[in-house]
Amino acid sequence: xxxxxxxALLIVLSxxxxxxxxxxxxxxxxxxxxxxxxxxxxxLSLVWLMPWILRQGTKEIPTRRVHLHFLRAxxxxxxxxxxxxxxxxxxxxxxxxxKQTAPFFLPLIALWWLKEPISTRVKVAILxxxxxxxxxxxxxxxxxxxxVLVGLVGAMLGALAKVxxxxxxxxxxxxxxxxYFAFFGSLLAAIPASMxxxxxxLTQFIWLFGLAATSTMAQLLLTRAxxxxxxxxxxxxxxxxxxxxxxxxxxIWNETVNIFTLLGIMIVCFxxxxxxxxxxxxx
Numbered sequence: 001x002x003x004x005x006x007x008a009l010l011i012v013l014s015x016x017x018x019x020x021x022x023x024x025x026x027x028x029x030x031x032x033x034x035x036x037x038x039x040x041x042x043x044l045s046l047v048w049l050m051p052w053i054l055r056q057g058t059k060e061i062p063t064r065r066v067h068l069h070f071l072r073a074x075x076x077x078x079x080x081x082x083x084x085x086x087x088x089x090x091x092x093x094x095x096x097x098x099k100q101t102a103p104f105f106l107p108l109i110a111l112w113w114l115k116e117p118i119s120t121r122v123k124v125a126i127l128x129x130x131x132x133x134x135x136x137x138x139x140x141x142x143x144x145x146x147x148v149l150v151g152l153v154g155a156m157l158g159a160l161a162k163v164x165x166x167x168x169x170x171x172x173x174x175x176x177x178x179x180y181f182a183f184f185g186s187l188l189a190a191i192p193a194s195m196x197x198x199x200x201x202l203t204q205f206i207w208l209f210g211l212a213a214t215s216t217m218a219q220l221l222l223t224r225a226x227x228x229x230x231x232x233x234x235x236x237x238x239x240x241x242x243x244x245x246x247x248x249x250x251x252i253w254n255e256t257v258n259i260f261t262l263l264g265i266m267i268v269c270f271x272x273x274x275x276x277x278x279x280x281x282x283x
Contacts, residue, residue, distance in 0.1 A: 003228040008237040010225035015241035017218035019096060022087040023248060024211040028204055029088035037208065038081050039193035040200065042185035044212030045219075049182060052175050063176060065168055072164040072177070073184030075157050080185075081192075082154025089147035091255040093246030097136060097265050098151035100238050104129040104271070105159035125274035132267030135260050165226045174223035178216065239269050 025037060053061070063069065086095040104126045107118045133152070165177060200208060225234055242265060249255035257265070 004234075007225040007228035007234050010221045010228075011234050011237045012240050014218045014221035014225065015238050016244060017214045017221070018099075019092075019241050019245045019248065020214040021211055021218065022092060022095060022245065023252070024207050024214065025084050025087040026092065026253070028200075028207045028211075029084075032198055032200060032204060033193075033196045034081060034084050034088060035189070035192040035196045036198055036200070037084055037211070038077065039186065039189040040205075040208040041080070041211050041215055042077070042182050042189050044209050045178075045182040045216045046186065047209075048212055048216045049175070049179050053179065061176065061179065063172065063180070065171060066180075068164060068168055069172075069177070069180035070184050072161055072168075073181050073188060075164065076161040076181055077185045077188045079154045079157035079161055081189075082150045082157065086147045086151030086154060090145065090151065091246075091257060092249030092253065093242060093255065093257055093265075094136065094148075094261055095151060096242045096245035097261070097268065098133075098148065099155050099158065100242055101129065101133050101152060101268065102155040102159040102162070102238075104133075105156045106162060109160055109163045121274060125271045128274060129268050129271035132264045132269075132271060135264030135267060162222070162226055165223055174220055174227065177223050178219050181219065182216070239272050242269070 028037060083095075083099055086098055090098070107122055107126065111118050136148070168177060246255075246257065
């Protein structure tokens with residue numbers, strides 16, 4: 001199996017876990033502030049990583065790239081807060097679609113940071129993709145939902161975080177990257193959480209523990225995938241999660257998407273197919 005194929009499979013699995021995370025966020029966000037959810041997600045992720053930490057001891061944890069780990073955590077926690085907000089306040093399928101606009105930011109950021117070239121076909125795909133985003137942004141009642149804009153910002157920052165992962169692939173293992181994200185992420189998330197603190201109940205702790213498990217698994221798979229192929233090539237494989245999220249939103253919360261959002265999703269998915277072909281045969 002080629003690295004690209006294996007990376008694509010890992011991306012799809014990662015996105016399935018992330019949709020599961022979104023469903024848990026929807027479940028607990030009515031009673032807990034987003035800041036508290038973000039903090040507990042990172043703290044409890046360290047609990048899930050504890051067996052690895054104990055098994056590896058101190059030999060795996062030291063790093064010479066602590067500045068990149070901190071930058072990754074700062075960007076990632078900000079992106080996480082934005083995306084958690086959109087999961088909590090938008091239909092599940094629409095929130096998933098906004099998250100999946102990240103691949104259209106990825107080639108631009110990878111070009112700037114990693115000097116990865118962009119083919120003409122991919123440039124066209126980016127233009128078409130953001131046209132689809134414009135349809136997704138169409139308001140129903142003349143007012144643009146703030147959660148849509150927040151989710152879009154989160155997608156852009158998420159793309160930047162993914163390119164940060166790729167820049168560390170040569171020296172840092174996936175587990176180390178995830179560990180430092182959870183560690184620095186907990187420290188950073190504690191600041192806003194302390195300003196809006198609500199103590200979770202036992203039931204909420206169980207949900208949050210599940211959120212940490214699904215998020216950590218998704219991040220491990222994502223980190224391993226982005227170490228196998230260029231960041232821009234793997235982006236289009238994330239769109240299976242939109243179908244899953246839309247289906248779950250309909251089955252569990254009786255959610256529907258309007259015609260503008262549906263058309264936007266179709267355009268963005270079409271742009272992803274253009275991008276995939278363009279990356280398969282770069283100029």
